[in-house]
Amino acid sequence: MPSYILQRLGMMLLTLWAIVTLTFFLMHAVPGGPFVSERMLAPEIAAALNAKYGLDQPIWLQYLSYLKGVLTFDLGPSFKYPGVSINTMIATGLPVTLQTGLLAVICVVALGIPMGIVAALNRNRWPDTAVMMLATIGVAIPSYVIATVLLYVFALRLGWVPTFGLDDWRGYILPVFALSGFWVSFVARLTRSSLLETFEQDYMTTARAKGLRPGQILFKHGLRNSLVPVVTVLGPVVANLITGSFVIEQIFALPGIGRQFVLSITNRDYTAIMGITIFYAAALMVMILIVDLLYAVLDPRIKLSGAKA
């Protein structure tokens, strides 16, 4: 097991390096640059700026010096916001994104899975129909539409929650809801279909033939066997949610990193693009590793071992 984790961490570093390299060269291949804007800069000023940030150097030299920075956990200065380092940028945006993201993750698990269970237990009866209808709506309607409608109804019309900002707990309700809506629906559908499949298994009949109580049959025998596909999607979902959503952060005016990421692309803020990409990739890979470790916990037939070299 420890050797498996070490091996996986090694692979992750390699993947990260590939992502850094690919993003770096793609980004520079896109026309424009951080100091190109409608307001033409005097050529001397542009040249001075390029020299200050090393943009006048050959691209491979820029690449090497960036790589050196990454290895020392220095993601460089922002090209757009003078005096702000990318490390600070992530450090200020991340708490907001992380808070709303983790709350959304909790919603996905605490609402999605129970909804799926209720639907599966009441197959083709009204609770099932109700859950599936909600879930279809949640999957079909884009989050920005949900967010806008929620804002209109609950903030503007009813005035129950603020329209923007996270000044008190009520500010979290709508963003978290809008953020998690799709995944709650998705996980509910997945849990339902996975459970229904498990119910058909012979060992579920055995569990009933043993006289076990309904709760034991459902949770100990049914749910555990049904959770593998759910956990599989939860990994990337968590990575997705805790790295923020541009749309939601924009609509609710949350100062998170999802918004900064998109802004940095339009700004050609090279170091910001790189920094946030690295952060997103790392988060995703860590989550996938956790998912793989969880498989082994859920299903003893899955053995984790390092691949033979």
Added chain:
Amino acid sequence: MTQSTSGTPVLSVRDLTTSFFSQRGEVQAVRGVSFDVHPGEILGIVGESGSGKSITCMSVLRLLKATGRIKAGSANFDGQDLLALDEADLSDIRGNKIGMIFQDPMTSLNPTLSVGEQVIETILRHRKATRAEARARAIELFELVRIPSAADRLKSYPHEFSGGMRQRVMIAIALACDPRLLIADEPTTALDVTIQRQILGLLRDLQARLGMAVILITHDLGVIAEVTDRIVVMYGGLVMETGPVRELFAHPMHPYTRGLLASVPDLRDDTHRRLTPIPGSPPDMAHPPAGCPFTARCPHAMRQCAAELPPIFGHSQGARCWLHHPDAPRIAGINEVAA
């Protein structure tokens, strides 16, 4: 109805009727089945696939899948009708006073729980026992079903066991609470022939040692002949013939039973007789025939057979066949002792 053994039956099934409802309509899997199981007896229920034998037993414990429904009948066990009990009371009996073993040991155990846990949870459900006591009992049970190094194997998972060993685990689970009745639904069908014999031998030994009653469901007449005391032959959702195993093998009363026996190879028989298959196929239970379901395949079918379902004629051995009506024509070997 047969009453060959004296005493109160452990289980008394009367007029059990079970149907499955699907898009193509009602499939009448079991159409009024009655039988008794007496204490200490091994009752064999034999029949082809689709004869309703498994559905009969799944109905008794109400373990049918969602599309199945018990439409009528009773199953008297210990003074209670299993078909009328509420789910909670019935679950006190399942796994406790009635144990059950299934056909496929590869899929009947939960792959994510250790085999020990699957035995222990059954004991803890029905007995006032601490975990340690339940564990000790589980080891005892593993030794009883002859799983080598029992204590060490408790921690193993089903995928680490062979098919025969898994079936032994299933038997250990079924016996965990000293049941009065063990229902074994084709317990050897999915196993290798050599393993089949071991498991059958084990079942017979355990039955003799523990004194419980056993219902053994099978399509294998060899299995039936070897271990059972009495037989119920099922076809088309009905009991076709019933009687003590010796009599039934020596003098089958029903043409269907005769057909079954004629289609079984006998290695001790050196006359090189050919096996005789029964022509045709079982009736479609979505549209069961009005008369005897075997009419279409029966070599002795009469007009009466297609028109009206015969009752069961006979006493300790009985058959659902018009040939046993007093007015029926005499046919050698069926209602007349062959010369």
